[in-house]
Amino acid sequence: MALQDLQKERLKKLKNIQRLGINPYPSKSNRKHTTQIARKMMGKKVVVAGRIRSLRNMGKITFADLEDATGKIQLFFSQAELPGEKYEFLTNFDIGDFIETSGEVFKTQAGEISVRVSDFKLLTKSLRPLPSSWYGLEDVEERYRQRYVDLIINPDVKRVFEVRSKVIKLLRNFMEDKDFTEVETPTLQPIYGGATAKPFTTHHNTLDIRLYLRISDELYLKRLVVGGYEKVFEICKDFRNEGIDRQHNPEFTMMEFYWAYADYEDLIKLTEEMVSKIVKAIHGKYTFEFEGQKLDFTPPFKRASFNDSVKQYSGIDLENIIAVDDLKRSIKEKGIKLDLDGIVGFGPISDELYKTTARQKIKQPTFVIDHPYEMRPLAKRKEDNQTKSASFQLLAMGYELVNAYNELNDPQEQERQWKFQMKLAKEGLEEHQVLDEDYIRALEYGMPPTAGWGMGIDRFVSLLTNKHTLKDVILFPTLRPEKKRIK
Numbered sequence: 470m471a472l473q474d475l476q477k478e479r480l481k482k483l484k485n486i487q488r489l490g491i492n493p494y495p496s497k498s499n500r501k502h503t504t505q506i507a508r509k510m511m512g513k514k515v516v517v518a519g520r521i522r523s524l525r526n527m528g529k530i531t532f533a534d535l536e537d538a539t540g541k542i543q544l545f546f547s548q549a550e551l552p553g554e555k556y557e558f559l560t561n562f563d564i565g566d567f568i569e570t571s572g573e574v575f576k577t578q579a580g581e582i583s584v585r586v587s588d589f590k591l592l593t594k595s596l597r598p599l600p601s602s603w604y605g606l607e608d609v610e611e612r613y614r615q616r617y618v619d620l621i622i623n624p625d626v627k628r629v630f631e632v633r634s635k636v637i638k639l640l641r642n643f644m645e646d647k648d649f650t651e652v653e654t655p656t657l658q659p660i661y662g663g664a665t666a667k668p669f670t671t672h673h674n675t676l677d678i679r680l681y682l683r684i685s686d687e688l689y690l691k692r693l694v695v696g697g698y699e700k701v702f703e704i705c706k707d708f709r710n711e712g713i714d715r716q717h718n719p720e721f722t723m724m725e726f727y728w729a730y731a732d733y734e735d736l737i738k739l740t741e742e743m744v745s746k747i748v749k750a751i752h753g754k755y756t757f758e759f760e761g762q763k764l765d766f767t768p769p770f771k772r773a774s775f776n777d778s779v780k781q782y783s784g785i786d787l788e789n790i791i792a793v794d795d796l797k798r799s800i801k802e803k804g805i806k807l808d809l810d811g812i813v814g815f816g817p818i819s820d821e822l823y824k825t826t827a828r829q830k831i832k833q834p835t836f837v838i839d840h841p842y843e844m845r846p847l848a849k850r851k852e853d854n855q856t857k858s859a860s861f862q863l864l865a866m867g868y869e870l871v872n873a874y875n876e877l878n879d880p881q882e883q884e885r886q887w888k889f890q891m892k893l894a895k896e897g898l899e900e901h902q903v904l905d906e907d908y909i910r911a912l913e914y915g916m917p918p919t920a921g922w923g924m925g926i927d928r929f930v931s932l933l934t935n936k937h938t939l940k941d942v943i944l945f946p947t948l949r950p951e952k953k954r955i956k
Contacts (some may be wrong), residue, residue, distance in 0.1 A: 475598045482561045483594050489558075493594040498569050505539035508582050510574050515584060517542060518569040518592060520621070524562060531559050535570065535584075543583040544570055550587055565595030613940050614948055626941075632751060633930045633942055637704060639747045640724055640926070647739070649700040649726055654689035656682060656706070660905045663687030663847070666709040667900060669719075682708035687847065687921065688908050690727045691876060694919050695911045702726035704926070715938040716868060719947045722926040727876070731920040733859050736873045737836060740863060740922070741768035744834070744870075744929075751933050759866055759935050762832055770834040770863070775823065778837055783826040787819060787841065796822075811899030816843030829867035836861045846886040846902050848874035870929050873922040880912035 486493045500518035507515040519537035531546040548556045550572075562568070572586040600618055612619040612626075619626050641651065659678065661668040663685025671680050686703050693701050704724045711717060728735065748755055748766040755767040780786050785799045793815050800807060800822060807821050819841050831837070839857040842850050848858035860874035877883050887904040894901040930942040940946040 472598070476596060479563055479594070479596050479598070482563065483596065486561050486591065486594060491591065493591055495590070495592060498590075498592055500569055503539040504535060504537050504542040507542055507574055507584065508540070511576070511582070512574065514571065514573050514587075516569065516571040517584060519567065521562060521564055521566045521568060524564055526559070531556075532583075533562075535568070543577070543581050544586055545572075545575075545577065545583045546586050546589075550585060555589075562591075563595060563598070565597070565599050566591065567593035567595075610948060613946050614951060616944055629930075629934045629936065629942060630944060632934050633926075635751065636747060636930055636933065637722075637926065639750055640743070640924075641704065643743050643746065644702045644724075644726060647700070649702045649728075650698060652690070652693060652698075652701055652703055654683075654686045654693075654703060654705070658683050658689075660903060660907075662902060662905050662908065663689075664707075664709075665846075665900050665902055667711055669708050669710045684709050685723070685923070686725055687727075687923070688905060690725055691916060691919065691921070692908065692911045694727050694729055695914055695916045698727075699729040699917075700726070713947060715940075716928060718927065718939050718943055721939070721943075723923055724926055725921065725923040727919055727921045729917045729919050732918065733838075733861055733873055733875050733920050736920050736922050737861060740836075740871055740873070741770055744863070747929075748933065757933070757935075759932055760937065762866065764833060764865060764932075766834050766865075770836055772836045772838055773831070775837055775840045775857075778827040778831065779819070779823050781827065782830050783822060785822065791815075793818065811897065813896045813898040814843065814893045816841055816845075817893070817898060817900075820844050828864065828869070831864045832866055834863065834865045836863055845874055846890055847877055847883070849877050865932060868928045868932055869925070870932070871922060871924045873920065876916070876919040876921050878912060878916040878919060880909050883912060884909050 483493055498518050499516055501516040502510065504517055504519060507517050517535060517537070519535045521533050522536045522541065523534040525532040529548040533544040533546070534541050535544050546556065546559060568589055569592055570584055570586045570589040572584045572588070575583060575585055577583050599622060644651070657671070657673075657680045659680060661681040661684050663683075664687065666684045668681040668684050671682065672678070673680055684707055686705055686707070690701055690703060702724060704722065706720055707723050708720050710719060713719065745755055745766050745768045748757065756763055756765050758764070776787050783805060784803050787796075790796050790799060796815060796818055805822070805826060807818075807825055809818065809821065812818055812821050838861040839851065839854070840860045842848075842856055842858045845858040845860050848860050851857045851859045858874055862869050862873075863871035877886070884904065887902055890898070890901045891904060927939045927942055931937075931939055934942060936942055
């Protein structure tokens with residue numbers, strides 16, 4: 470039967486229910502037990518509620534499977550137990566309806582724990598059949614678009630998001646145990662900053678000003694360090710107006726923290742402790758598989774310098790290159806094809822070279838350390854090597870999980886770095902940072918030596934749950950508009 474015909478049948482049942490004077494969408498349920506608890510109450514009366522997942526009419530008896538958030542239990546309807554009109558009402562039920570039932574828990578001759586229904590109540594009439602009962606979700610994008618259906622018909626999907634919830638809870642608990650204070654900073658910002666990315670823009674009518682959805686909460690968190698917070702963190706949504714692929718979604722979840730009187734070596738130790746603990750909490754051990762590759766998060770993690778990584782996988786030694794033209798020439802001589810459209814300057818080109826040649830080759834958990842200073846406008850130089858920033862990224866399977874560095878707290882140098890970024894923008898650099906004069910003013914009041922850290926939670930969860938794309942770990946990922954159906 471076609472979908473439209475099935476929907477018409479359900480609408481007929483809805484009208485019949487209404488003709489009987491029954492509200493198909495009551496506000497209140499008197500549920501007293503979950504199905505999980507009910508299964509342990511043999512011989513006792515229970516009141517359970519949930520969605521009908523199967524319905525089998527056998528004349529004078531009818532079986533149904535009732536599902537709630539805790540599991541399933543079989544329902545046993547009998548004409549002998551229910552008045553004639555009550556039993557006849559079962560013909561109005563469909564798979565997908567929500568009902569409440571009361572009755573005694575018993576075992577059938579087949580050994581199935583069931584509820585011998587003595588009374589029932591319709592809670593919600595479902596007007597659409599579940600996909601598995603008519604055509605299935607043919608397009609994988611439909612799973613993301615209709616996540617509500619995906620969760621109903623694919624139990625493994627719900628388990629992924631349960632892991633996600635647990636990871637966020639573990640992260641929060643870890644930070645609180647380390648005496649970090651959780652805060653909230655603005656999502657709408659007059660100047661976007663804290664990262665190199667394109668922002669989403671909006672307009673506030675009353676103030677008549679342009680505002681941006683934050684691309685990072687970094688600059689506001691560091692303002693709090695200026696204000697006296699020594700350990701501060703935030704778990705929040707960030708927004709970047711960029712392309713969509715398996716590792717990127719325009720709306721994503723980050724955790725950032727800033728730690729006064731610490732440096733990036735302290736952050737490395739903290740990261741190893743945090744990440745390995747969470748891996749063990751989820752998998753029961755430090756190892757797990759991602760797309761057929763065994764990953765080992767036993768601390769300490771491997772380290773590799775940015776320069777050594779680029780040299781290993783591209784053959785280009787950045788230590789011996791100073792000028793941008795020389796870098797471009799080396800790239801061309803090696804036959805490396807880079808898309809440099811909108812990319813200008815030694816730092817951005819070095820970053821693109823690294824992403825194209827090295828990053829995807831790094832499979833095991835690895836700290837890539839000491840990036841060229843030009844790549845980190847908000848980071849401090851290494852004191853023993855002024856051409857490098859005191860920084861690291863944690864990589865696994867080509868995923869950038871963590872980005873961290875010693876925070877630049879010299880207001881004059883910070884201003885120079887931002888002005889240089891804006892100069893590159895005039896030369897064609899598409900993604901660049903902008904000058905935030907209020908942040909410079911904050912630094913002029915003095916910020917202690919501070920180290921900062923950011924993690925993309927979506928990427929971390931996708932790794933932990935062996936999911937190829939972020940769409941599988943974001944409940945409602947950003948998608949193209951749905952095509953209108955021709956009626």
